[in-house]
Amino acid sequence: MSCPVCTSPTTSQLGPYRSASALMAERHRVQCGACDLVFADPLPSDADWQAYNADYFTSAHGEAHLAPRAVTFRGALGKIRAAFIAQAAADRGLEIKRVLEIGPGFGELASAWINAHPDTSYSAVETDSSVYDRLGSIGVDLVPDMEAMFGEGVDLVLASHVLEHTLDPVGFLSAMARCAKPGGLIFIETPCRDDLYKTGDEPHTLFLDKPAMLEAANRAGLRDPQLSYHGEARQDLITERDRPHALRLMMRALRELRLDQNQGMPSSLTTPERRVIRGFDAHRTSPAPARWIRLTAQTPG
Numbered sequence: 326m327s328c329p330v331c332t333s334p335t336t337s338q339l340g341p342y343r344s345a346s347a348l349m350a351e352r353h354r355v356q357c358g359a360c361d362l363v364f365a366d367p368l369p370s371d372a373d374w375q376a377y378n379a380d381y382f383t384s385a386h387g388e389a390h391l392a393p394r395a396v397t398f399r400g401a402l403g404k405i406r407a408a409f410i411a412q413a414a415a416d417r418g419l420e421i422k423r424v425l426e427i428g429p430g431f432g433e434l435a436s437a438w439i440n441a442h443p444d445t446s447y448s449a450v451e452t453d454s455s456v457y458d459r460l461g462s463i464g465v466d467l468v469p470d471m472e473a474m475f476g477e478g479v480d481l482v483l484a485s486h487v488l489e490h491t492l493d494p495v496g497f498l499s500a501m502a503r504c505a506k507p508g509g510l511i512f513i514e515t516p517c518r519d520d521l522y523k524t525g526d527e528p529h530t531l532f533l534d535k536p537a538m539l540e541a542a543n544r545a546g547l548r549d550p551q552l553s554y555h556g557e558a559r560q561d562l563i564t565e566r567d568r569p570h571a572l573r574l575m576m577r578a579l580r581e582l583r584l585d586q587n588q589g590m591p592s593s594l595t596t597p598e599r600r601v602i603r604g605f606d607a608h609r610t611s612p613a614p615a616r617w618i619r620l621t622a623q624t625p626g
Contacts, residue, residue: 326355326366329531330494330541333359336366343526348377354520354532362537363520365530368492377528378452378490394601396431401598403433405608406485407441408591410512413551413621414481417510422446425479425504428487429465431456436463441593448474471500478506485514488541489529498545507626511547513538517554517618522562538620547622556606556616 327334335358342352342365355366369377414421421442426449429435439447448466451457460467468474482501491497501511520532531537535552542550590599590608602608605616 326368328357328360328362329364329368329492330362330537330544331357331360333357335359338366339363339520342366343524345525345527346377348373349527354526357537360537360540361534362540363518363532365526368530371492374492374530375452380453380455397597397601399431399433400437401594401602402607403435403437404591404593404598405602406434406514407437408593408608409619410438410481410483410510410621411441413512414510417549417621417623419480419508419510419623421480421510423448423477423479424481424483425449425468425471425474425477426465427471427482427484427501428452428490429456429460432460432463432465434483434485435460435465437593439464448479450474471504474504475500477504479504479509480506481510481512483512485512486516488513489515489531489533492530494531494541495544498541498547502545502547502624505624507624508548509624511620511622511624513620514555515618517559517614517616519616521559522566524566533618534614535618538618542620542622546625548625550620550622553619554611554613554615554617555609555619556611557604558611559614559616562616 326336328336336355337358339354339356342349342354344350344352348369349365352365352367354363356363422444423446424438426435426447429449429451435447435449439445447464448468449460450468450470451460457467482505484501488494488497498511505511515533516529518532518534519529520526538552539550
């Protein structure tokens with residue numbers, strides 16, 4: 326199979342795709358020799374993938390996403406990402422009045438943005454109907470798909486932890502750009518090659534680092550793409566993967582005790598949110614590959 330980003334036919338197998346469902350069984354992880362993208366081979370069909378994502382939170386996470394600590398953690402991440410996007414818009418001299426989010430999930434980022442910018446018009450595309458009531462309660466206007474927003478001239482189009490679930494990343498970014506006004510802001514966050522430190526690959530179809538992200542952004546016609554790493558260093562995550570669980574917890578606790586851990590965190594974080602997010606370095610930019618990659622770019626014009 327050719328690369329879903331750069332279409333190069335030169336790929337190499339890295340190992341089996343580690344699945345938890347019958348749909349994703351008996352596949353491999355392969356790496357593109359040109360842009361370094363790692364992806365599931367073969368990719369599922371559009372129809373199968375749409376059916377899978379119709380109840381994503383249940384199929385991927387069971388009830389774990391409802392645990393109080395998980396809810397607090399996601400709330401903290403939402404505030405950190407919203408602050409990062411606001412700063413990126415300010416650095417580019419952009420005013421954000423209309424926002425479209427693709428795949429908001431339970432809406433932690435949307436809630437953080439709306440609370441900080443209450444005059445914003447906030448729309449979203451979400452395939453999982455189980456979260457619709459929650460999104461409506463925080464002021465998100467649901468639209469059926471990105472096509473419904475083509476030509477709408479949105480100021481900011483964002484997708485956090487969605488791109489790695491897609492089958493056509495360049496097409497996905499191109500569709501995001503079609504929803505934005507000329508010069509509008511695009512924001513993407515994805516895991517950074519999490520196949521290197523996790524024991525399971527599902528439900529991700531793509532495993533990205535900066536070269537593949539940049540290639541996808543350029544092929545989608547995005548302007549001035551800026552890429553940055555955030556969170557704990559990926560090498561530390563790889564090292565911790567092979568340590569006993571108790572030792573991993575101890576190492577994280579030691580990171581949480583660092584005196585500078587709160588520096589740079591948004592002031593909107595509550596004490597429980599600061600406590601649960603400490604040690605993940607989500608608010609910091611890393612010079613080396615880390616847990617997450619963020620992309621900001623503008624549409625042509």
